[in-house]
Amino acid sequence: MSKTVLDRVAIRRALISVYDKTGLEELAAGLHAAGVKLISTGSTAKKIAAAGIPVTEVEQVTGSPEMLDGRVKTLHPRIHGGILADRRVPQHLDTLSAMEIDQIDLVVVNLYPFVETVASGAAPDEVVEQIDIGGPAMVRSAAKNHAAVSIVVDPSFYPQVIDAAGAGGFELKTRQRLAAKAYAHTAAYDSAVASWTASQFLDEDETGEISWPAFAGVALEREAALRYGENPHQQAALYTDAAAAQGIAQAKQLHGKPMSYNNYVDADAALRAAFDFAEPAVAVIKHANPCGVAVASPDAVDPIADAHAKAHATDPVSAFGGVIAANRTVTKAMAETVKNIFTEVVIAPDFEAEAVEILSAKKNIRLLTLPQGYARNSNEFRQISGGMLVQAGDNISADGDDPTNWTLAAGAAADEKTLADLVFAWRAVRAAKSNAILLAKDGAAVGIGMGQVNRLDSCKLAVERANTLGVSVDSGADAAGGAENADGSVSEQRAQGAVASSDAFFPFADGLQILIDAGVKAVVQPGGSVRDEEVIAAANAAGITMYFTGARHFFH
Missing domain, CATH: 3.40.140.20 (AICAR transformylase, duplication domain)
Known part of the structure; x- marks a missing residue:
């Protein structure tokens, strides 16, 4: 059976309980000036009272004092009954009257800083204390009863709250939007709590290894609508993850x-x-x-x-x-x-x-x-049909990315300058899509072959780009041994004397041979191919230096 639609509902009584007290005094003063009676909890009530604004503490409403270090204060029928009663149902109103419970028209709540506490590196007990119980319950109760109750979780919305209080309350469409925002607020909060909890209590798999958490949640909030996606016919938006x-x-x-x-x-x-x-x-x-x-x-x-x-x-x-x-x-x-x-x-x-x-x-x-504290996420998510893949981020490690741990597989040990270029090339190749080959000289990439379906083509592309696309950084003078381009200019043969990095091993010696023929003097690669000996033999025959890192950096 359909119920009567309540369009605009006057705000006569408001419950305020906030951790983030930004704009609290202004909100309380504005509501009081509009004739709204205020109920509040703990430190929120104290701050309102200190501003000289009349406020009723929750324990005066419930008849029960806050207990258990504040863990229990609003979980009471005299609070949730006032929020949840459906004013379109006569029996609900009769119940409120019989139990002498006053209706609550506005709930203003924001939650304990759980995400910030986790990010601070706090101990588990401290994190657990930031798992809000009463706050989400009030938010969800008010959002459920948005047919009559307005729920506000964002301090930036307080000016509109004050305006609405003086104008007879919020319209139904606004209450609906506020309810949607409130549910998103608690969903993000619960997702963060569930993800952290799952990460704390990991199971071992059948091999005895610690498994990935059973739950991984990502809560996204729309930051901006974009003009379009990869192509004009695709809609798109930017979302942020707090x-x-x-x-x-x-x-x-x-x-x-x-x-x-x-x-x-x-x-x-x-x-x-x-x-x-x-x-x-x-x-x-x-x-x-x-x-x-x-x-x-x-x-x-x-x-x-x-x-x-x-x-x-x-x-x-x-x-x-x-x-x-x-x-x-x-x-x-x-x-x-x-x-x-x-x-x-x-x-x-x-x-x-x-x-x-x-x-x-x-x-x-x-x-x-960039924002202060820019950093890569420790884990990476990639959407696939029907789900997500999750992996640890491919960050610089102390193992294969540290040249002191590399193995000299062929030729003489690199001198200081050559080794520095090899280290640079090994880090820079991580940014290119697989299969990736990067040529470098003097701390700069000079040729990159990336995204090819075989490593041979990546080697060819890296050499071609090195010798045809580059320019001199300093005077622009023609290099010795340069090649004439179609426009009559001369390109430096930059592959000559460069070093090379490969994001994965060479499956055959043919790719390495292309680099050797182009004049590359040293190579760094993961090693680990069943044909490593063929590759090593080619390097030794050419008299070039080659290091194995033991680490791979595919980037698909």
């Missing part, structure tokens, strides 16, 4: 057009590449693949500008319309170079004021600053 590490989704935009779906994907890939390095580094990304990665030269006057110049020189053709990430503040000198290159996005920890001024002259370029 429990995740701060990242591209929380970046602050200083200038330019709104970010697109593809901008976000490419910018996140650029951050992955640039922040793999402790040294000042810049990555230039196109279609989620690097077309340039470099670290600053040790003697650079402006390190981040130097790193950008070297990264751009890797492949200036592909850098057109690309995304740039820097792991240091963007300087005026770097901006002077970027302004002459068509670039979609520049993202960095910060920008010098002069750099913002220079780049803002370009109407459409998007300038983004």
